[in-house]
Amino acid sequence: MNTAARTTAKKETIWTTFGITTMALMTTMLIVSTYIKIPLPFSTASITAQTLVVNLIGMLFAPLQIVAIMASWILLSVLGIGGSLGKLLGPAGGYRYGNAVAAILISLFCRKVKNLKAQTAFLIFVGIPVIYLFGAVQMKVVTNQPWPAIMVQAVIPFIPLDVVKCFVAAGLAKILRRVVPQF
Structure with missing residues (x-):
């Protein structure tokens, strides 16, 4: 099979019933993950x-699928499911856009590099x-606070647990790749 035919075949398999169902499940997982939170005072x-969930999506899905998942998630947030327009435009809204960009970058990397340790390092x-x-x-633009304050509020407290979540996502991806076809 030539390269053009393989590309066409892959694009067609993305939009199967199973592919769309798994995308809907991941969109749902993103919405649910919005409610699993620890507020910081x-x-x-x-x-x-x-x-x-974002790392898992990036490791399992093709970039076009990720665009559909993230666009659905953001649209549902605007409609009040798992967020709101105010939250998207508020101080912490930039994380959602960053999640979308990160998932696509992760997907592109994971399609080229198959080594799980390298993929995990890429996540981190x-x-x-x-x-x-x-x-x-976005927090800087919305709150107009100085950068040191932004780092304390938006970056530093999240690092340890996010690193752990990267390892968990990589472990889950290793298992789920047996079930979810690689697109």
Whole structure:
């Protein structure tokens, strides 16, 4: 099979009933992960399960699928399911956009590099910083606080648990790749 035919075949398999169902399940997991949170008294951002789910999505799905999952999640947030327009535009809203960008970058990397240890390192050293970048920039723009205060509120307290979530996502991805076809 030539390269063009393989590309066409892969694009067609993305939009199967099973593919769409798994995308809907991951969108639902993102919404649920929004409610699994630990509020921080010194920040408008909370520790959530979102980074775990975002990393998992990036490791399991193709970039086009991720665009559909993230767009659905953000649209549902605007409609009040798992968030609101105010939250998307508020101090912690940048994390959602960072999640979308990070998931796509993770997907692109995981399609090229199949080594699980390298993928896990990518989650930690590229995916998480991308999420923090978007979150910190939006918090800075919305609150107009100095950068040291933003770092304390939007980045530093999240690092330890986010690293753990990267390892958990990699472990889950290893198991789920047996069930979820790689697109």
